[in-house]
Amino acid sequence: MGEYNRQGPNRVDKVRVLRVCLEAIFLKICIDESRSFGNLFAQMCFVSDKYNVPERVKDEAHSFRKLANKVAHRSNFISEKEFVGVIQALSWTVRYFSSVPIPDELRIIYANYPKLTLIQEPQELRETEVFDRAVVVDIFYYEDSNKYVITCESENELGRYKINLRDQTYKNGKNSWSGQQFSEVGKILWKYATIHVFNISKDNTREREFHAYYQSLLVVEPDFLVDATFLARSFFERKTEQGKVAFSNPLTAYLDRLNGVKPNHYLFTGALANEFLDEHLIQEHLEFVPTFKNAVRSQVWNAINVGEAGLRKIRDELRERHIPNLMDCRPELLTGNAIIEPAFFSALYGLQGRLDVMVTFENDPLRKEIYELKSGRPPEQANEVKAEHEMQVIAYNMLLKSAYGNSRKGASAILYSKAKHTPLRNVDHNFRIEQDLMMARNKLVAMLYQIAGRKFQAYKDVQAGKFGPTLSYDYCLKNFRAFKDNYNNASPTERAYFNEFTAFIIRELQTGKVGDTNPREGNNRGFAGLWHYSEFEKRSRFDILTDLTFRKQKTDSSEFEFTIKKEQFSNFRDGDIALIYPYDSNGLKPLNYQILKCSVLEITPTKLVIRLRNKQINQDLFKDHTGWVLEHDFLDKSYYSMLQSMNVFLQSSKEKKDLILGLKTPEFEDRLESLDAGIMVDSPSRSQGLAIQRAFAAKDFFLIQGPPGTGKTSRVLTYILLHLYRHTTETIVILAFTNKAVEKILQHLDEFNQKQGPGQQVDYLHLASALKDSPKSLTVLARKGNFRTVQKKLFSTRVFIGTVAAFQSHQNLIPTRLQLDTLIIDEASQLIEPQVAGIIPRFQRFVMIGDHNQLPAITTQREAKCKIEVNHLQKIGLTDLSVSFFERLWKQAINKAQKGGTDAEKWAKSTLVLEEHFRMHKEIADLVNPYYDNRLKLGNEKRQTAKLTHETNASNPLVNLLANNRVIFLESPKGEGKSHAKEAGRVKKLLEAIQEMEGKKFDPTHSVGVITPWRAQINRISKEIGNDRQKRRVTLDTVERFQGSERGIIIISLATSEPVFLSILGSLMENEFKIEVDRKLNVSISRAEEQLIILGEPDVLMRSPHYARVIKAIMDNGKFCDLEETEHLFDDAEELEEDSIF
Template sequence: MNYELSQTAAEFYADILDVLSKRTKDADRYVRLNRLFLHLLEEHTAHLPVHLVGPFAKTDYLLKHHSASRKLSRMVNDLRVRLIRLKNGELTPEEQERMLPDDVQALSLFVKLLYGIPVPDSLSALFPAKRQRHSGNMLMGECIRMIVESWDDNYLTGRLETDGVEEVRVCYTQGNELYPFDWSYLTPLLKLGMQLHLIRPRADEEGILYPELIILEPDYLVDISQIARCMDSYSDSPLVYLLHMIEPPAQSEAIMLGNLAGQLLDETLHAEEHSYAASAREFFQQNALSLLATPPSAQFHANAQVQLQHIRKAICHDLPTQVGSFHTDKVMVEPSFFSSMLGLQGRMDMLQLDMRVLVEQKAGSGAFVPGDADPSTPKAQRTHYVQLLLYMALLRYNYRKQYEENNRELHAFLLYSKYPQSLLGLGFAPELLFHAFRLRNQLVWHQFRLAEGGFNVLETLTPDQLNRNGVQNRLWQEFQRPKIEQLLAPIRQANPTEKAYYYRMLTFIAREHQLSKLGNQQKENSGFSSIWIDSLDDKLSAGNIYHQLRLVSPAEGTEGRVDQVVLQFHGKAVNDMSNFRPGDIVILYSYEKESIPDACNTMVFRCSIVSITPEEITLSLRKSQVDAYVFLRHHDRYWAIEHDFFESSYTALYRGMHAFLSAPLGRRQLLMAARHPEVGESLSLKGDYGTFNELSLRVRQARDLFLIIGPPGSGKTSYGMLNTLKEELLHPETNVLLLAYTNRAVDEICSKLHGQIPFLRIGNALACQPQYREHLFDNQVKACADLSQLQDLILQTRVYVGTITAMSSAQALFRYKQFSLAIIDEASQILEPHIIGLLSATHEGQPAIQRFVMIGDHKQLPAVVQQTEQESAVENPLLHQIGLRNCRFSLFERLLHLYGNDPSVTYMLTRQGRMHPQIMDLPNQLFYNGKLEVVPLPHQVAELPTEGGTDDELTNLLLTRRVLFLPSKTPKHSPSDKVNQPEADIIASLVERIYKIEKERFNAQDTVGIIVPYRNQIATVRNTIARLGIPELMDITIDTVERYQGSQRRYIIYGFTIQKHYQLRFLTNNTFTEDGKLIDRKLNVAMTRAQEHLIMIGNPLILKSNDLFKIIINSLPPTPPKRRGE
């Protein structure tokens, strides 16, 4: 595949020279060198079909691919290792000054190797006459990363991250004293270029390494619960977990009892004197839908009260007796961890703060014991023991320093709360732990295989193949075997098109899942692994971290449980650089003030953001903590916040695809284009919707589906959705589901219903605007005394509202409710796997959603996809026949491709009430074939004067022109390509003049919006505006175009920011061709946010390299060459 590089060697050489220039501060030289090194790696690996995680893997690949000499390999790897030390805060200023010439030479020669273009004399003249001597020492440590180059039956050969040049051998089959078990399982899992972690390796006299553990692809964190799910009585295999991935979510009284027992343990730890009735009431409110789907038996509460007695005895009596000293105010409840060392993640039920006492609760039965055993004392189930062992290994390896300070004292317990003697203390079991890590490595290999199309293993999988242990007992014959056969039966029964669709979409989901963990090569600082791979500078630049936070609340003297945490920001303008919003899920952790924040070096708290102000941030803990001491003990430390990632978001997608195979035949035929959508031409309207009667009638007559294309400002929610809803509710016995992709769109829907149409909203309170929280299902449940009243509430409410994600997790609702219609807003942003589960859901054997209307605009920003277009492309001709050519397209787009010319199921709104005609003209001609027209509203017919009448040229332009392009110059010196101070100056001068023009009409939320492509530029613009000293301007929204979709302002200022040609790729990365025309979705959204004025700012010499930008710039009258503020 040919790939056009977006930055030339000459540009890299110029940037390297700039690092050495006097303009660059000494403290910034290595930071900029690091950015250049990483950008060079990205530039030359982004197009590769092989996925490379982290700088080590990318450097190793490029040096080998370009046949670098040993000397150059050493130089480049020395540079890479020093940059790692820079990231970790270990590179002293003195060493930076001493090694800078060597590292500039190394980077320059690396550029020469990759491009084949000589280093210019002006740069090579600065190379050192003699390079610093390389020490050659390699220290064995707690964990060393390795890239595999070859292997045989006994040894692995590869290079270590700490060196990168010298080959080392690792013995993996014999001679390991700590784990003298069968390591040969690794052989079929290994592949060239695979990354490994060698845990606590020791070297013999010949330099051969003997690690205690080997971790395959350690950046792919596996949840400990997933490893346990690979284990069952009939087999220990990743295939067992594969079945868990696709099976419907389990619903049983045992699961509900386990959840309640977990709550009772929390209350006991919190020392809260709840009556059982109060506890049961709280449980009902938090688990209402699940309880409705699985009504508890008469014994449920009696069993729960017995477990409560056992829990109190275990925590208040047995645990202190066994460990010598235990206090509930000195524990963390459900602490989470991310171990990049061991490739593990998870959460423990309870951990003492000094890490000496660990408790994992199990509400079910222990292992089967003979009839003469003590029935009051459990025996550990093997899967439960594995979980506990992996937690113990984490404390032993990841937190080695604390483990040694504790004199290796670790009390680990399984709390089987079903039993009177519930506390079961367990020690290390090396062979079982080795087996657990074997399963972890095999599971990772299997997940990588699934992302490459390995789901077809399901095609021939049988219960007998899974039954590797050869069990033939009653459990297998009457429960496990039939359950597996029932799960796999829909695959056997599917027709070829359905199977092809199922396997292709599962592969697409698995690939997205993998990239969301490891990052994609098209986007810097992506993937959950960026938490430990990226430097602090990288994270700050991407807006992916808040650091140097100080604890405000809880404060000294706080008593009782802690539900929220308030932290104070360290510096100004931090919010503009951040990529955080209220409602986001995040992790919180503390770190020493002298160190670099590292989430893998401590336990973390999982939270949701409640609010963000310029001074502080408020978080809601996902799990309340027993005592404020959990936080206050770190009063002398800083705190950091980073983005969280939940595996469960992908679990729902796998299950949704499997649900498709079990959907009613008619629905499957509709989705597979095996039948045309039905239309009832005899149906008529009951309501009158004026000029929208034609649309409303067509929607009413559509018996399966209808597509509404809603260009910007066309009233898709106010008219397309609301009129459809009103008409449906005029017919008795109908129920309507209103769905959208984002919570912001759901809030807009709620604004149309609030006070007019009764509704329930499914979702989280933090993701809902305060004025609509009274409609939240969780809040309405509080008024229900029992399940009967809850059932009445559900049956009597006709309209339900929520995001696709929220509704997908509330499918228990479909047991009691069938919806005659679902109206899906933002449909062009919803990928097929995200909606297919809901459309496949059933109610008493029929579709839970009888018909659906999709509203969207495929010419605006689509859903975010991690894969490249080539990776997500569809090659199967069977799928081409149903309109599926790329998995990155929404179901809305696929159906539009099939039925876009069929007026019985498709309608385009063409009258828009947002843009003035002069603003509308460009996007209308470029993207909508001239079909858009104005309503018109008063602001759309207003005319501007021909003369400004002031002495200020820029003010006159604002007064007399609707659309402006203001040319900017490339900064002479900038700390980053993503910072453009000259453009920020122009933007600030524009905002100041708009404020003076509008005077009392100025409103920061409605008057002006500023769009720029980078977070760095957001902060730069904000700081520049702040220097004007006008308080009213500080609340102006400055954001990326992605965050502006769905918004509008009277004035929109779009600062392109870019100062180098390679940045055009990012600016124009959302384009497609329709009817021979190039559609730039990002540009379309940016331009169509404006109601009365659109001002664009950029470097015309660079922008005109793009045909669309050239058309726009050339179509506008030139502006005066000099303006104040430029």
């Protein structure tokens, strides 16, 4: 009740808090359900049906939800009677599901309202309902009339009603367009799906029934935004007696994603044509040769794949065919203000997209013109466009209609830059085509949701040769046949592995897009929170920056600086991808504007610098509005990369698939008799040396577990690389999960190179993203050299370093003639199987370094959805899809070694634990050593057993405490929720004491770090620190941001006041020693080198066996300060008010 009482007398704020309670109830009920829920309403409908909730209880709860939504988005007022009705509705809900009687202090609140209700009578149905958002609660099929009748529960005020879905026909009896075959929607719908319905007609013969008719439109799961380009790929043309007819097949688009984009002449020509279009719009007089060279340099990987002869051919084609058309069309595109690649999102139609060019007009604000560039061969007829291109532009039209309303006007055209005649071709727009597009979208979404729900009919259809409508494009048939052959040839285990992980990936995509319920974030709305969350909710989640005023444009035309006018805390970091859009005087309206995609280059309490994804023509772009808003972006790319990875697995040889599944016994050879002392700055420890030798000897794979501070990156990884580089001719690729880890690897390698003479250095390339100007990236090198020099550099380089995501984005770009031998992956225990299953087959062998006792792989779906009951997969140790590949293979190897047999020794040899640690003082290490079966040993005994040498200060008891104790627990008074004011103030005072104690040696970036599990507590502490520049440089973050780093002193502010938070405070797993590990606690403690300070409420924390063990150890061997002693130390004792419920 702490958060509730903190809202004071404000009823609106209290209702917002109680809405969170309602969400928590249904989250708890659904926690073990395997189905997805995109929103609270769908969840409540499901629960009401499953648990036979009485109508009155159900309706009051729904009415409370509607009232809370109105408060969140449209109203700042709630009457006393409505507020009391909320208390009653919530009380009844809790009583029904818990069977706990309603306490008298709650019952008395609404006792004076004997007929109290929040329920309102459903609205009178109109002849035509223009729009409603609803959840499907029942579906019935009438075979004799081939129609579906769906029962819908309105999310608004329409209540419950039915819709008849039957195919529309013409007067001659023939079926109408595909978008009006409404029985198809009934076929693909499922219970508790969310739908948008437009223009349904009332049935005057039946009560509360509608019909879908020729003006109707239905959108399935509209919060799941489908990219216009992806959707368009499902369309193709087929020749019929009536001429060319457009058809759609969702499998064509899906298989396109599975295959990924392979570099070729045509795609590269298109990419360069787009570059030329952008530059032509920015500057009138464009020199061809330098522009072409710059464009090629920016896409150097594509250029190398095409080759020098191919580049010359593309150059000539651009100069002769494309550029003249672009120049001819330039005046028309500049009749108004041209905006390059504006993004739009439609929550009405479930679409998203980035237009090539949109032209706006100051004197006619409703006029918005669309131009989409296509560089391939156009249809022969001057007025024709390809079906795929037409549907892409239709999707863009719907995006603009969604943003600007039906009154938007202006042309929509495709610019065929290769056309001999009429390069600009208008796309006609009518409602019938929109229906066709939405039907295709609904089928695509339904197919993805079916796969996510482990229904693999789409795969079975391809397996059986059921490709859908006859395809006229050879590449489509080629994709279908290739997938059919690979899927049919796969063993049952391989097929199950592919099925389960593609389903898992799409569920991750679902959660990222529309959200789901999970214990850590409650009802998380995913990217759909952009339009569903109110400004209040976004601020409480720290996901937004408002009150941004444009200050200036940087030298680079794509970089802009803003002033942050008022103090606010957010979770934005340098390098984050983001969206920026105008602030509306009526509140946040992100979907009513063009949205610009950007990256955060720099952020301080008062300044924000962003880089737009594209250069812009209009330099006054940000002067048109007085205020701007920054929110987080969401990209599909990484999910589709994982799907592609699974397809690579399916295509791989049996030997590679057996290696990934753990079915192939690892082989070793004696290739390194002794270590090369000449390339090692420090002598390795015993286990480090053994790891280097075994990694060198492994023919298939080798796994290294590196507990905290064991030198797995600084020594082991670096020395493995150096030995391979000096003693073999292999090509080596080093990957890590995070950019931070990659930067550390590069730092160690650069430090080694600086100490080497000419010809002794390790030459490497950095697989960096386009946003990183890495001096060792091929893109940066291309700016300085010519094509032949860069090509030679690529094929002569033997070491490539980058993140796993960067390699996946480069995977199709790395020329096949570049042989890749050894793969080394750092932070491997943070990578799920689909992130590596498509990478491993490209290499002869792999070495993985990780620690499954530390932070796990990041997944967003609930635990219940990750469990596997497929016998084939359980046999290979795969029982949980969220477990990292490293952990599964590690446990598999340990089990096979322990079982004995002829191959037991080889399996035993394939894993090794680094036992000597060099970071933590012994008193700190003793707190985490039990997680490693007490096998960790001191690597530098002199430093790790030394006594503290800080000077005491008689006038400052805090300094004295710190000067005399390495491990300290400070008891906190009872707090509220996930934010603890006392702890925040004490953290500030601790930082001041540390600064005083260390004096000139104090370095805010290394001396101390502050870890806290909750964003709300980060905000509290940040506010306490204020604008103190030194303390602002101290890293203050969740434990996830600290993985892979260390500080001299670590302060942990737990701010955990309720036992219910303990389940989400930790991250539990059982390791191979049958020891349960709290991975978050392990990482938090092990970041400290010299000193550890924990603030928390022991009465709550000791209900966790992990925190109980740590606290008892501190009581016995460290310094435990009880509440009275802690208040004396900080001089902050006060009388605490008793909680009030009302």
